[in-house]
Amino acid sequence: MKKIILTAIGLLAMLTTTDATEMSGGKWSINLDEQSMRLTVSHDGRTVMADAYCEADVAGEVMRSHEAKSVSTDWQDVSDCFGDGRRHTVDYVMASGARLIQTFTFYEQQPYFVVSLGVTTPGGRAASNYLAPLKTETQTTFMPRDNKNRVLFVPFDNDGFIRYSSNYLRGTETNSYNVTAIYNSVTREGLVVGAVDHYYWKNAVHVKGSDYYNLDELTLISGYTDNHSHDSIQSEGRPMAHGTVVADTVSSSRFVVGCFDDWRLGMETFGQACTRVAPRREWSGGTPYGWSSWGVQSTDISYQGVIDCADFIRDNLVPHGFCDLEGRVVMSLDAWWNDNLSDAQVRQFVSYCKQNNMIPGLYYGPFCRFGDLQSYVPGTSNRYRFRDLALKVHGQYKVIDGAYCLDPTHPGTKMFMLNDVNKFKQWGIEYLKCDFQSNGAIEADAWYADTCYTGLQAYNIGMAYLQKRLGDDIYVDLSISPAFPYQYAHGRRISCDAWGTMGSTQYVMNCASYGWWLSQVYVANDPDHMVMCMRQEAGGIQSEGANRARITSGAVVGAFLTGDNFSPNVTLHQDGQTRPNYYATSQERALKLLTNEDVNEIPRTCRSFRPVYGNAASSDTQAENLMTYDNGRYVYLAVINYQLVMPQAAEMTFADLGIDPQDVGEIRELWTQQAVEPTATGLRYNVPGSDARIYRIERKSYAEGIRRIDNGQLIIDNYFYDLQGRRVDSPRQGLYIRNGKKYLVK
Numbered sequence: 001m002k003k004i005i006l007t008a009i010g011l012l013a014m015l016t017t018t019d020a021t022e023m024s025g026g027k028w029s030i031n032l033d034e035q036s037m038r039l040t041v042s043h044d045g046r047t048v049m050a051d052a053y054c055e056a057d058v059a060g061e062v063m064r065s066h067e068a069k070s071v072s073t074d075w076q077d078v079s080d081c082f083g084d085g086r087r088h089t090v091d092y093v094m095a096s097g098a099r100l101i102q103t104f105t106f107y108e109q110q111p112y113f114v115v116s117l118g119v120t121t122p123g124g125r126a127a128s129n130y131l132a133p134l135k136t137e138t139q140t141t142f143m144p145r146d147n148k149n150r151v152l153f154v155p156f157d158n159d160g161f162i163r164y165s166s167n168y169l170r171g172t173e174t175n176s177y178n179v180t181a182i183y184n185s186v187t188r189e190g191l192v193v194g195a196v197d198h199y200y201w202k203n204a205v206h207v208k209g210s211d212y213y214n215l216d217e218l219t220l221i222s223g224y225t226d227n228h229s230h231d232s233i234q235s236e237g238r239p240m241a242h243g244t245v246v247a248d249t250v251s252s253s254r255f256v257v258g259c260f261d262d263w264r265l266g267m268e269t270f271g272q273a274c275t276r277v278a279p280r281r282e283w284s285g286g287t288p289y290g291w292s293s294w295g296v297q298s299t300d301i302s303y304q305g306v307i308d309c310a311d312f313i314r315d316n317l318v319p320h321g322f323c324d325l326e327g328r329v330v331m332s333l334d335a336w337w338n339d340n341l342s343d344a345q346v347r348q349f350v351s352y353c354k355q356n357n358m359i360p361g362l363y364y365g366p367f368c369r370f371g372d373l374q375s376y377v378p379g380t381s382n383r384y385r386f387r388d389l390a391l392k393v394h395g396q397y398k399v400i401d402g403a404y405c406l407d408p409t410h411p412g413t414k415m416f417m418l419n420d421v422n423k424f425k426q427w428g429i430e431y432l433k434c435d436f437q438s439n440g441a442i443e444a445d446a447w448y449a450d451t452c453y454t455g456l457q458a459y460n461i462g463m464a465y466l467q468k469r470l471g472d473d474i475y476v477d478l479s480i481s482p483a484f485p486y487q488y489a490h491g492r493r494i495s496c497d498a499w500g501t502m503g504s505t506q507y508v509m510n511c512a513s514y515g516w517w518l519s520q521v522y523v524a525n526d527p528d529h530m531v532m533c534m535r536q537e538a539g540g541i542q543s544e545g546a547n548r549a550r551i552t553s554g555a556v557v558g559a560f561l562t563g564d565n566f567s568p569n570v571t572l573h574q575d576g577q578t579r580p581n582y583y584a585t586s587q588e589r590a591l592k593l594l595t596n597e598d599v600n601e602i603p604r605t606c607r608s609f610r611p612v613y614g615n616a617a618s619s620d621t622q623a624e625n626l627m628t629y630d631n632g633r634y635v636y637l638a639v640i641n642y643q644l645v646m647p648q649a650a651e652m653t654f655a656d657l658g659i660d661p662q663d664v665g666e667i668r669e670l671w672t673q674q675a676v677e678p679t680a681t682g683l684r685y686n687v688p689g690s691d692a693r694i695y696r697i698e699r700k701s702y703a704e705g706i707r708r709i710d711n712g713q714l715i716i717d718n719y720f721y722d723l724q725g726r727r728v729d730s731p732r733q734g735l736y737i738r739n740g741k742k743y744l745v746k
């Protein structure tokens with residue numbers, strides 16, 4: 001017997017007729033036709049998915065819900081990390097006795113619903129490596145009927161200089177990892193679909209469109225692999241399927257499905273939904289500022305060269321606000337530190353940093369092995385060789401980027417990590433850049449832990465172990481790594497390697513243009529080191545405009561680390577010959593560009609800027625040139641001109657920036673420090689080729705909060721601020737700052 005429940009406000013209800021069941025919440029309505037056993041998913045009266053169903057691979061057999069012999073429905077009130085709501089269950093019984101159990105949960109305070117799929121089999125444990133909790137191959141048209149509709153591709157990780165893309169909704173198929181948005185770049189309305197669980201499954205969303213506005217196919221997938229996840233490498237000649245999960249009930253990841261007036265808000269809401277499941281790791285200092293040796297010193301890193309750079313930053317940059325919320329800067333020794341520096345020198349380096357209010361950092365790769373496999377693994381007392389730890393795919397040792405992949409679940413890998421971590425902690429390291437993380441997340445023939453079924457599960461096991469051993473006093477920044485899971489680290493590089501050319505700036509900004517929302521799950525997106533004068537073989541001295549553009553890309557993305565060589569005592573080599581180190585020019589440029597206090601303030605008080613429109617990734621530049629952020633006091637507009645010589649001039653309306661013209665106060669361009677007179681509807685910008693400008697619009701209505709940086713000390717009035725420097729009138733649980741002191745609100 002079915003139940004009919006009507007609430008007083010009509011928010012959550014289950015209505016039934018003789019042949020259909022309606023499940024609804026807020027503006028969402030899902031109708032199950034019990035004859036066809038297909039679903040219609042609608043938002044505010046518009047059909048988003050028609051003839052939808054769920055499917056799963058169960059022990060090698062693909063089962064689809066519309067092929068079931070019977071279906072039943074039920075519901076219950078729930079209260080979980082998303083809030084209070086109602087969960088509807090649709091139970092499909094297959095001819096074999098297997099059950100596909102589809103759930104839809106609507107929440108009173110959320111703009112999205114959550115869908116998942118579970119599988120059981122009679123008389124035994126279920127096994128599956130593919131679950132699709134919602135799928136349609138029937139065309140719908142819910143987007144505006146124009147050619148401005150886009151579908152977002154999000155990569156699995158940041159290796160191989162992979163780019164995000166925002167493709168026209170026509171013809172091509174998109175398999176976006178974890179999340180996607182189907183949106184209109186003019187009206188900004190859009191559908192955001194994404195997985196919020198990241199333990200067992202590599203998740204993806206499959207989209208196929210046509211005629212710019214038709215949605216032909218949409219599939220939510222748990223259990224997806226391809227070359228982007230390093231599981232289908234062309235040279236191997238065959239793909240590696242996703243691992244098979246075995247359990248009494250095998251469950252997919254939960255996916256959120258939401259329609260938004262502004263797709264950018266939708267992507268940020270998705271990130272926030274993820275943190276409801278697994279909170280992000282916080283850091284008292286907020287966004288890190290500092291220096292990385294890999295920018296120029298690279299393989300020629302030396303102790304004296306590092307100390308010279310630290311002296312220069314301490315004496316010349318920190319006094320002008322080049323520092324984090326606690327007035328500190330990171331000094332990160334990247335690759336080759338253990339080749340060029342002795343243990344005694346590392347200890348001296350750490351001591352120097354702590355005497356000078358700096359954060360000592362090192363480079364580390366826990367799941368990769370560069371070198372032979374016959375050597376004994378350090379920290380294992382010769383119990384294991386690297387060949388014992390190395391993962392195999394199709395019977396062959398797996399190599400990514402020249403490094404063997406190590407099994408994160410193997411006791412030898414854990415002993416190897418523990419040996420290194422104990423050494424780092426004994427030395428006093430407080431910042432760790434972890435590289436080649438994706439090597440630990442591949443699908444493999446087997447893992448040491450017999451209850452480990454997938455590559456992502458193995459990665460979670462290894463990262464949980466690493467986090468526990470590191471504790472909470474070391475900032476963890478991921479380099480080449482999956483975007484998800486995120487909760488084991490504070491930061492993650494948003495791109496692959498990037499130096500100082502306009503090409504590097506454009507590449508970083510491609511990743512920021514469509515991955516800015518990752519600042520919801522990390523303390524800071526990392527745009528890699530900002531380099532003004534590169535090694536000679538990499539391009540040498542760049543133009544001042546290109547320097548300004550690269551620094552702008554750092555300021556609007558997050559972590560603010562320079563990579564120049566400021567030391568006269570560094571000898572650079574290439575092909576056995578000495579090369580110029582450009583230290584004098586680097587110092588000169590830094591004194592001009594890294595002492596701009598208004599620009600230096602941005603990473604402390606803003607998260608990653610969002611795109612103004614979101615329509616450039618399928619163009620020649622493949623990156624947005626207009627990025628914006630509103631921190632309450634200021635609305636910023638960053639304009640980067642990727643064209644070599646052609647200037648870029650236009651008008652930006654206040655409406656597109658989301659600010660009332662009546663609330664516009666002073667407008668200032670921060671690089672030139674010129675005041676800008678507004679037009680009736682906006683502001684005019686003019687940017688030379690290979691250059692950038694940052695326009696700061698002050699809100700008249702803002703009650704002054706963050707005042708200034710004095711000698712690296714943040715001066716704050718009598719309000720609470722979050723770790724990004726934004727004022728909060730009623731702080732919730734977390735760590736806040738008030739009058740320069742930190743408060744833990746429980």
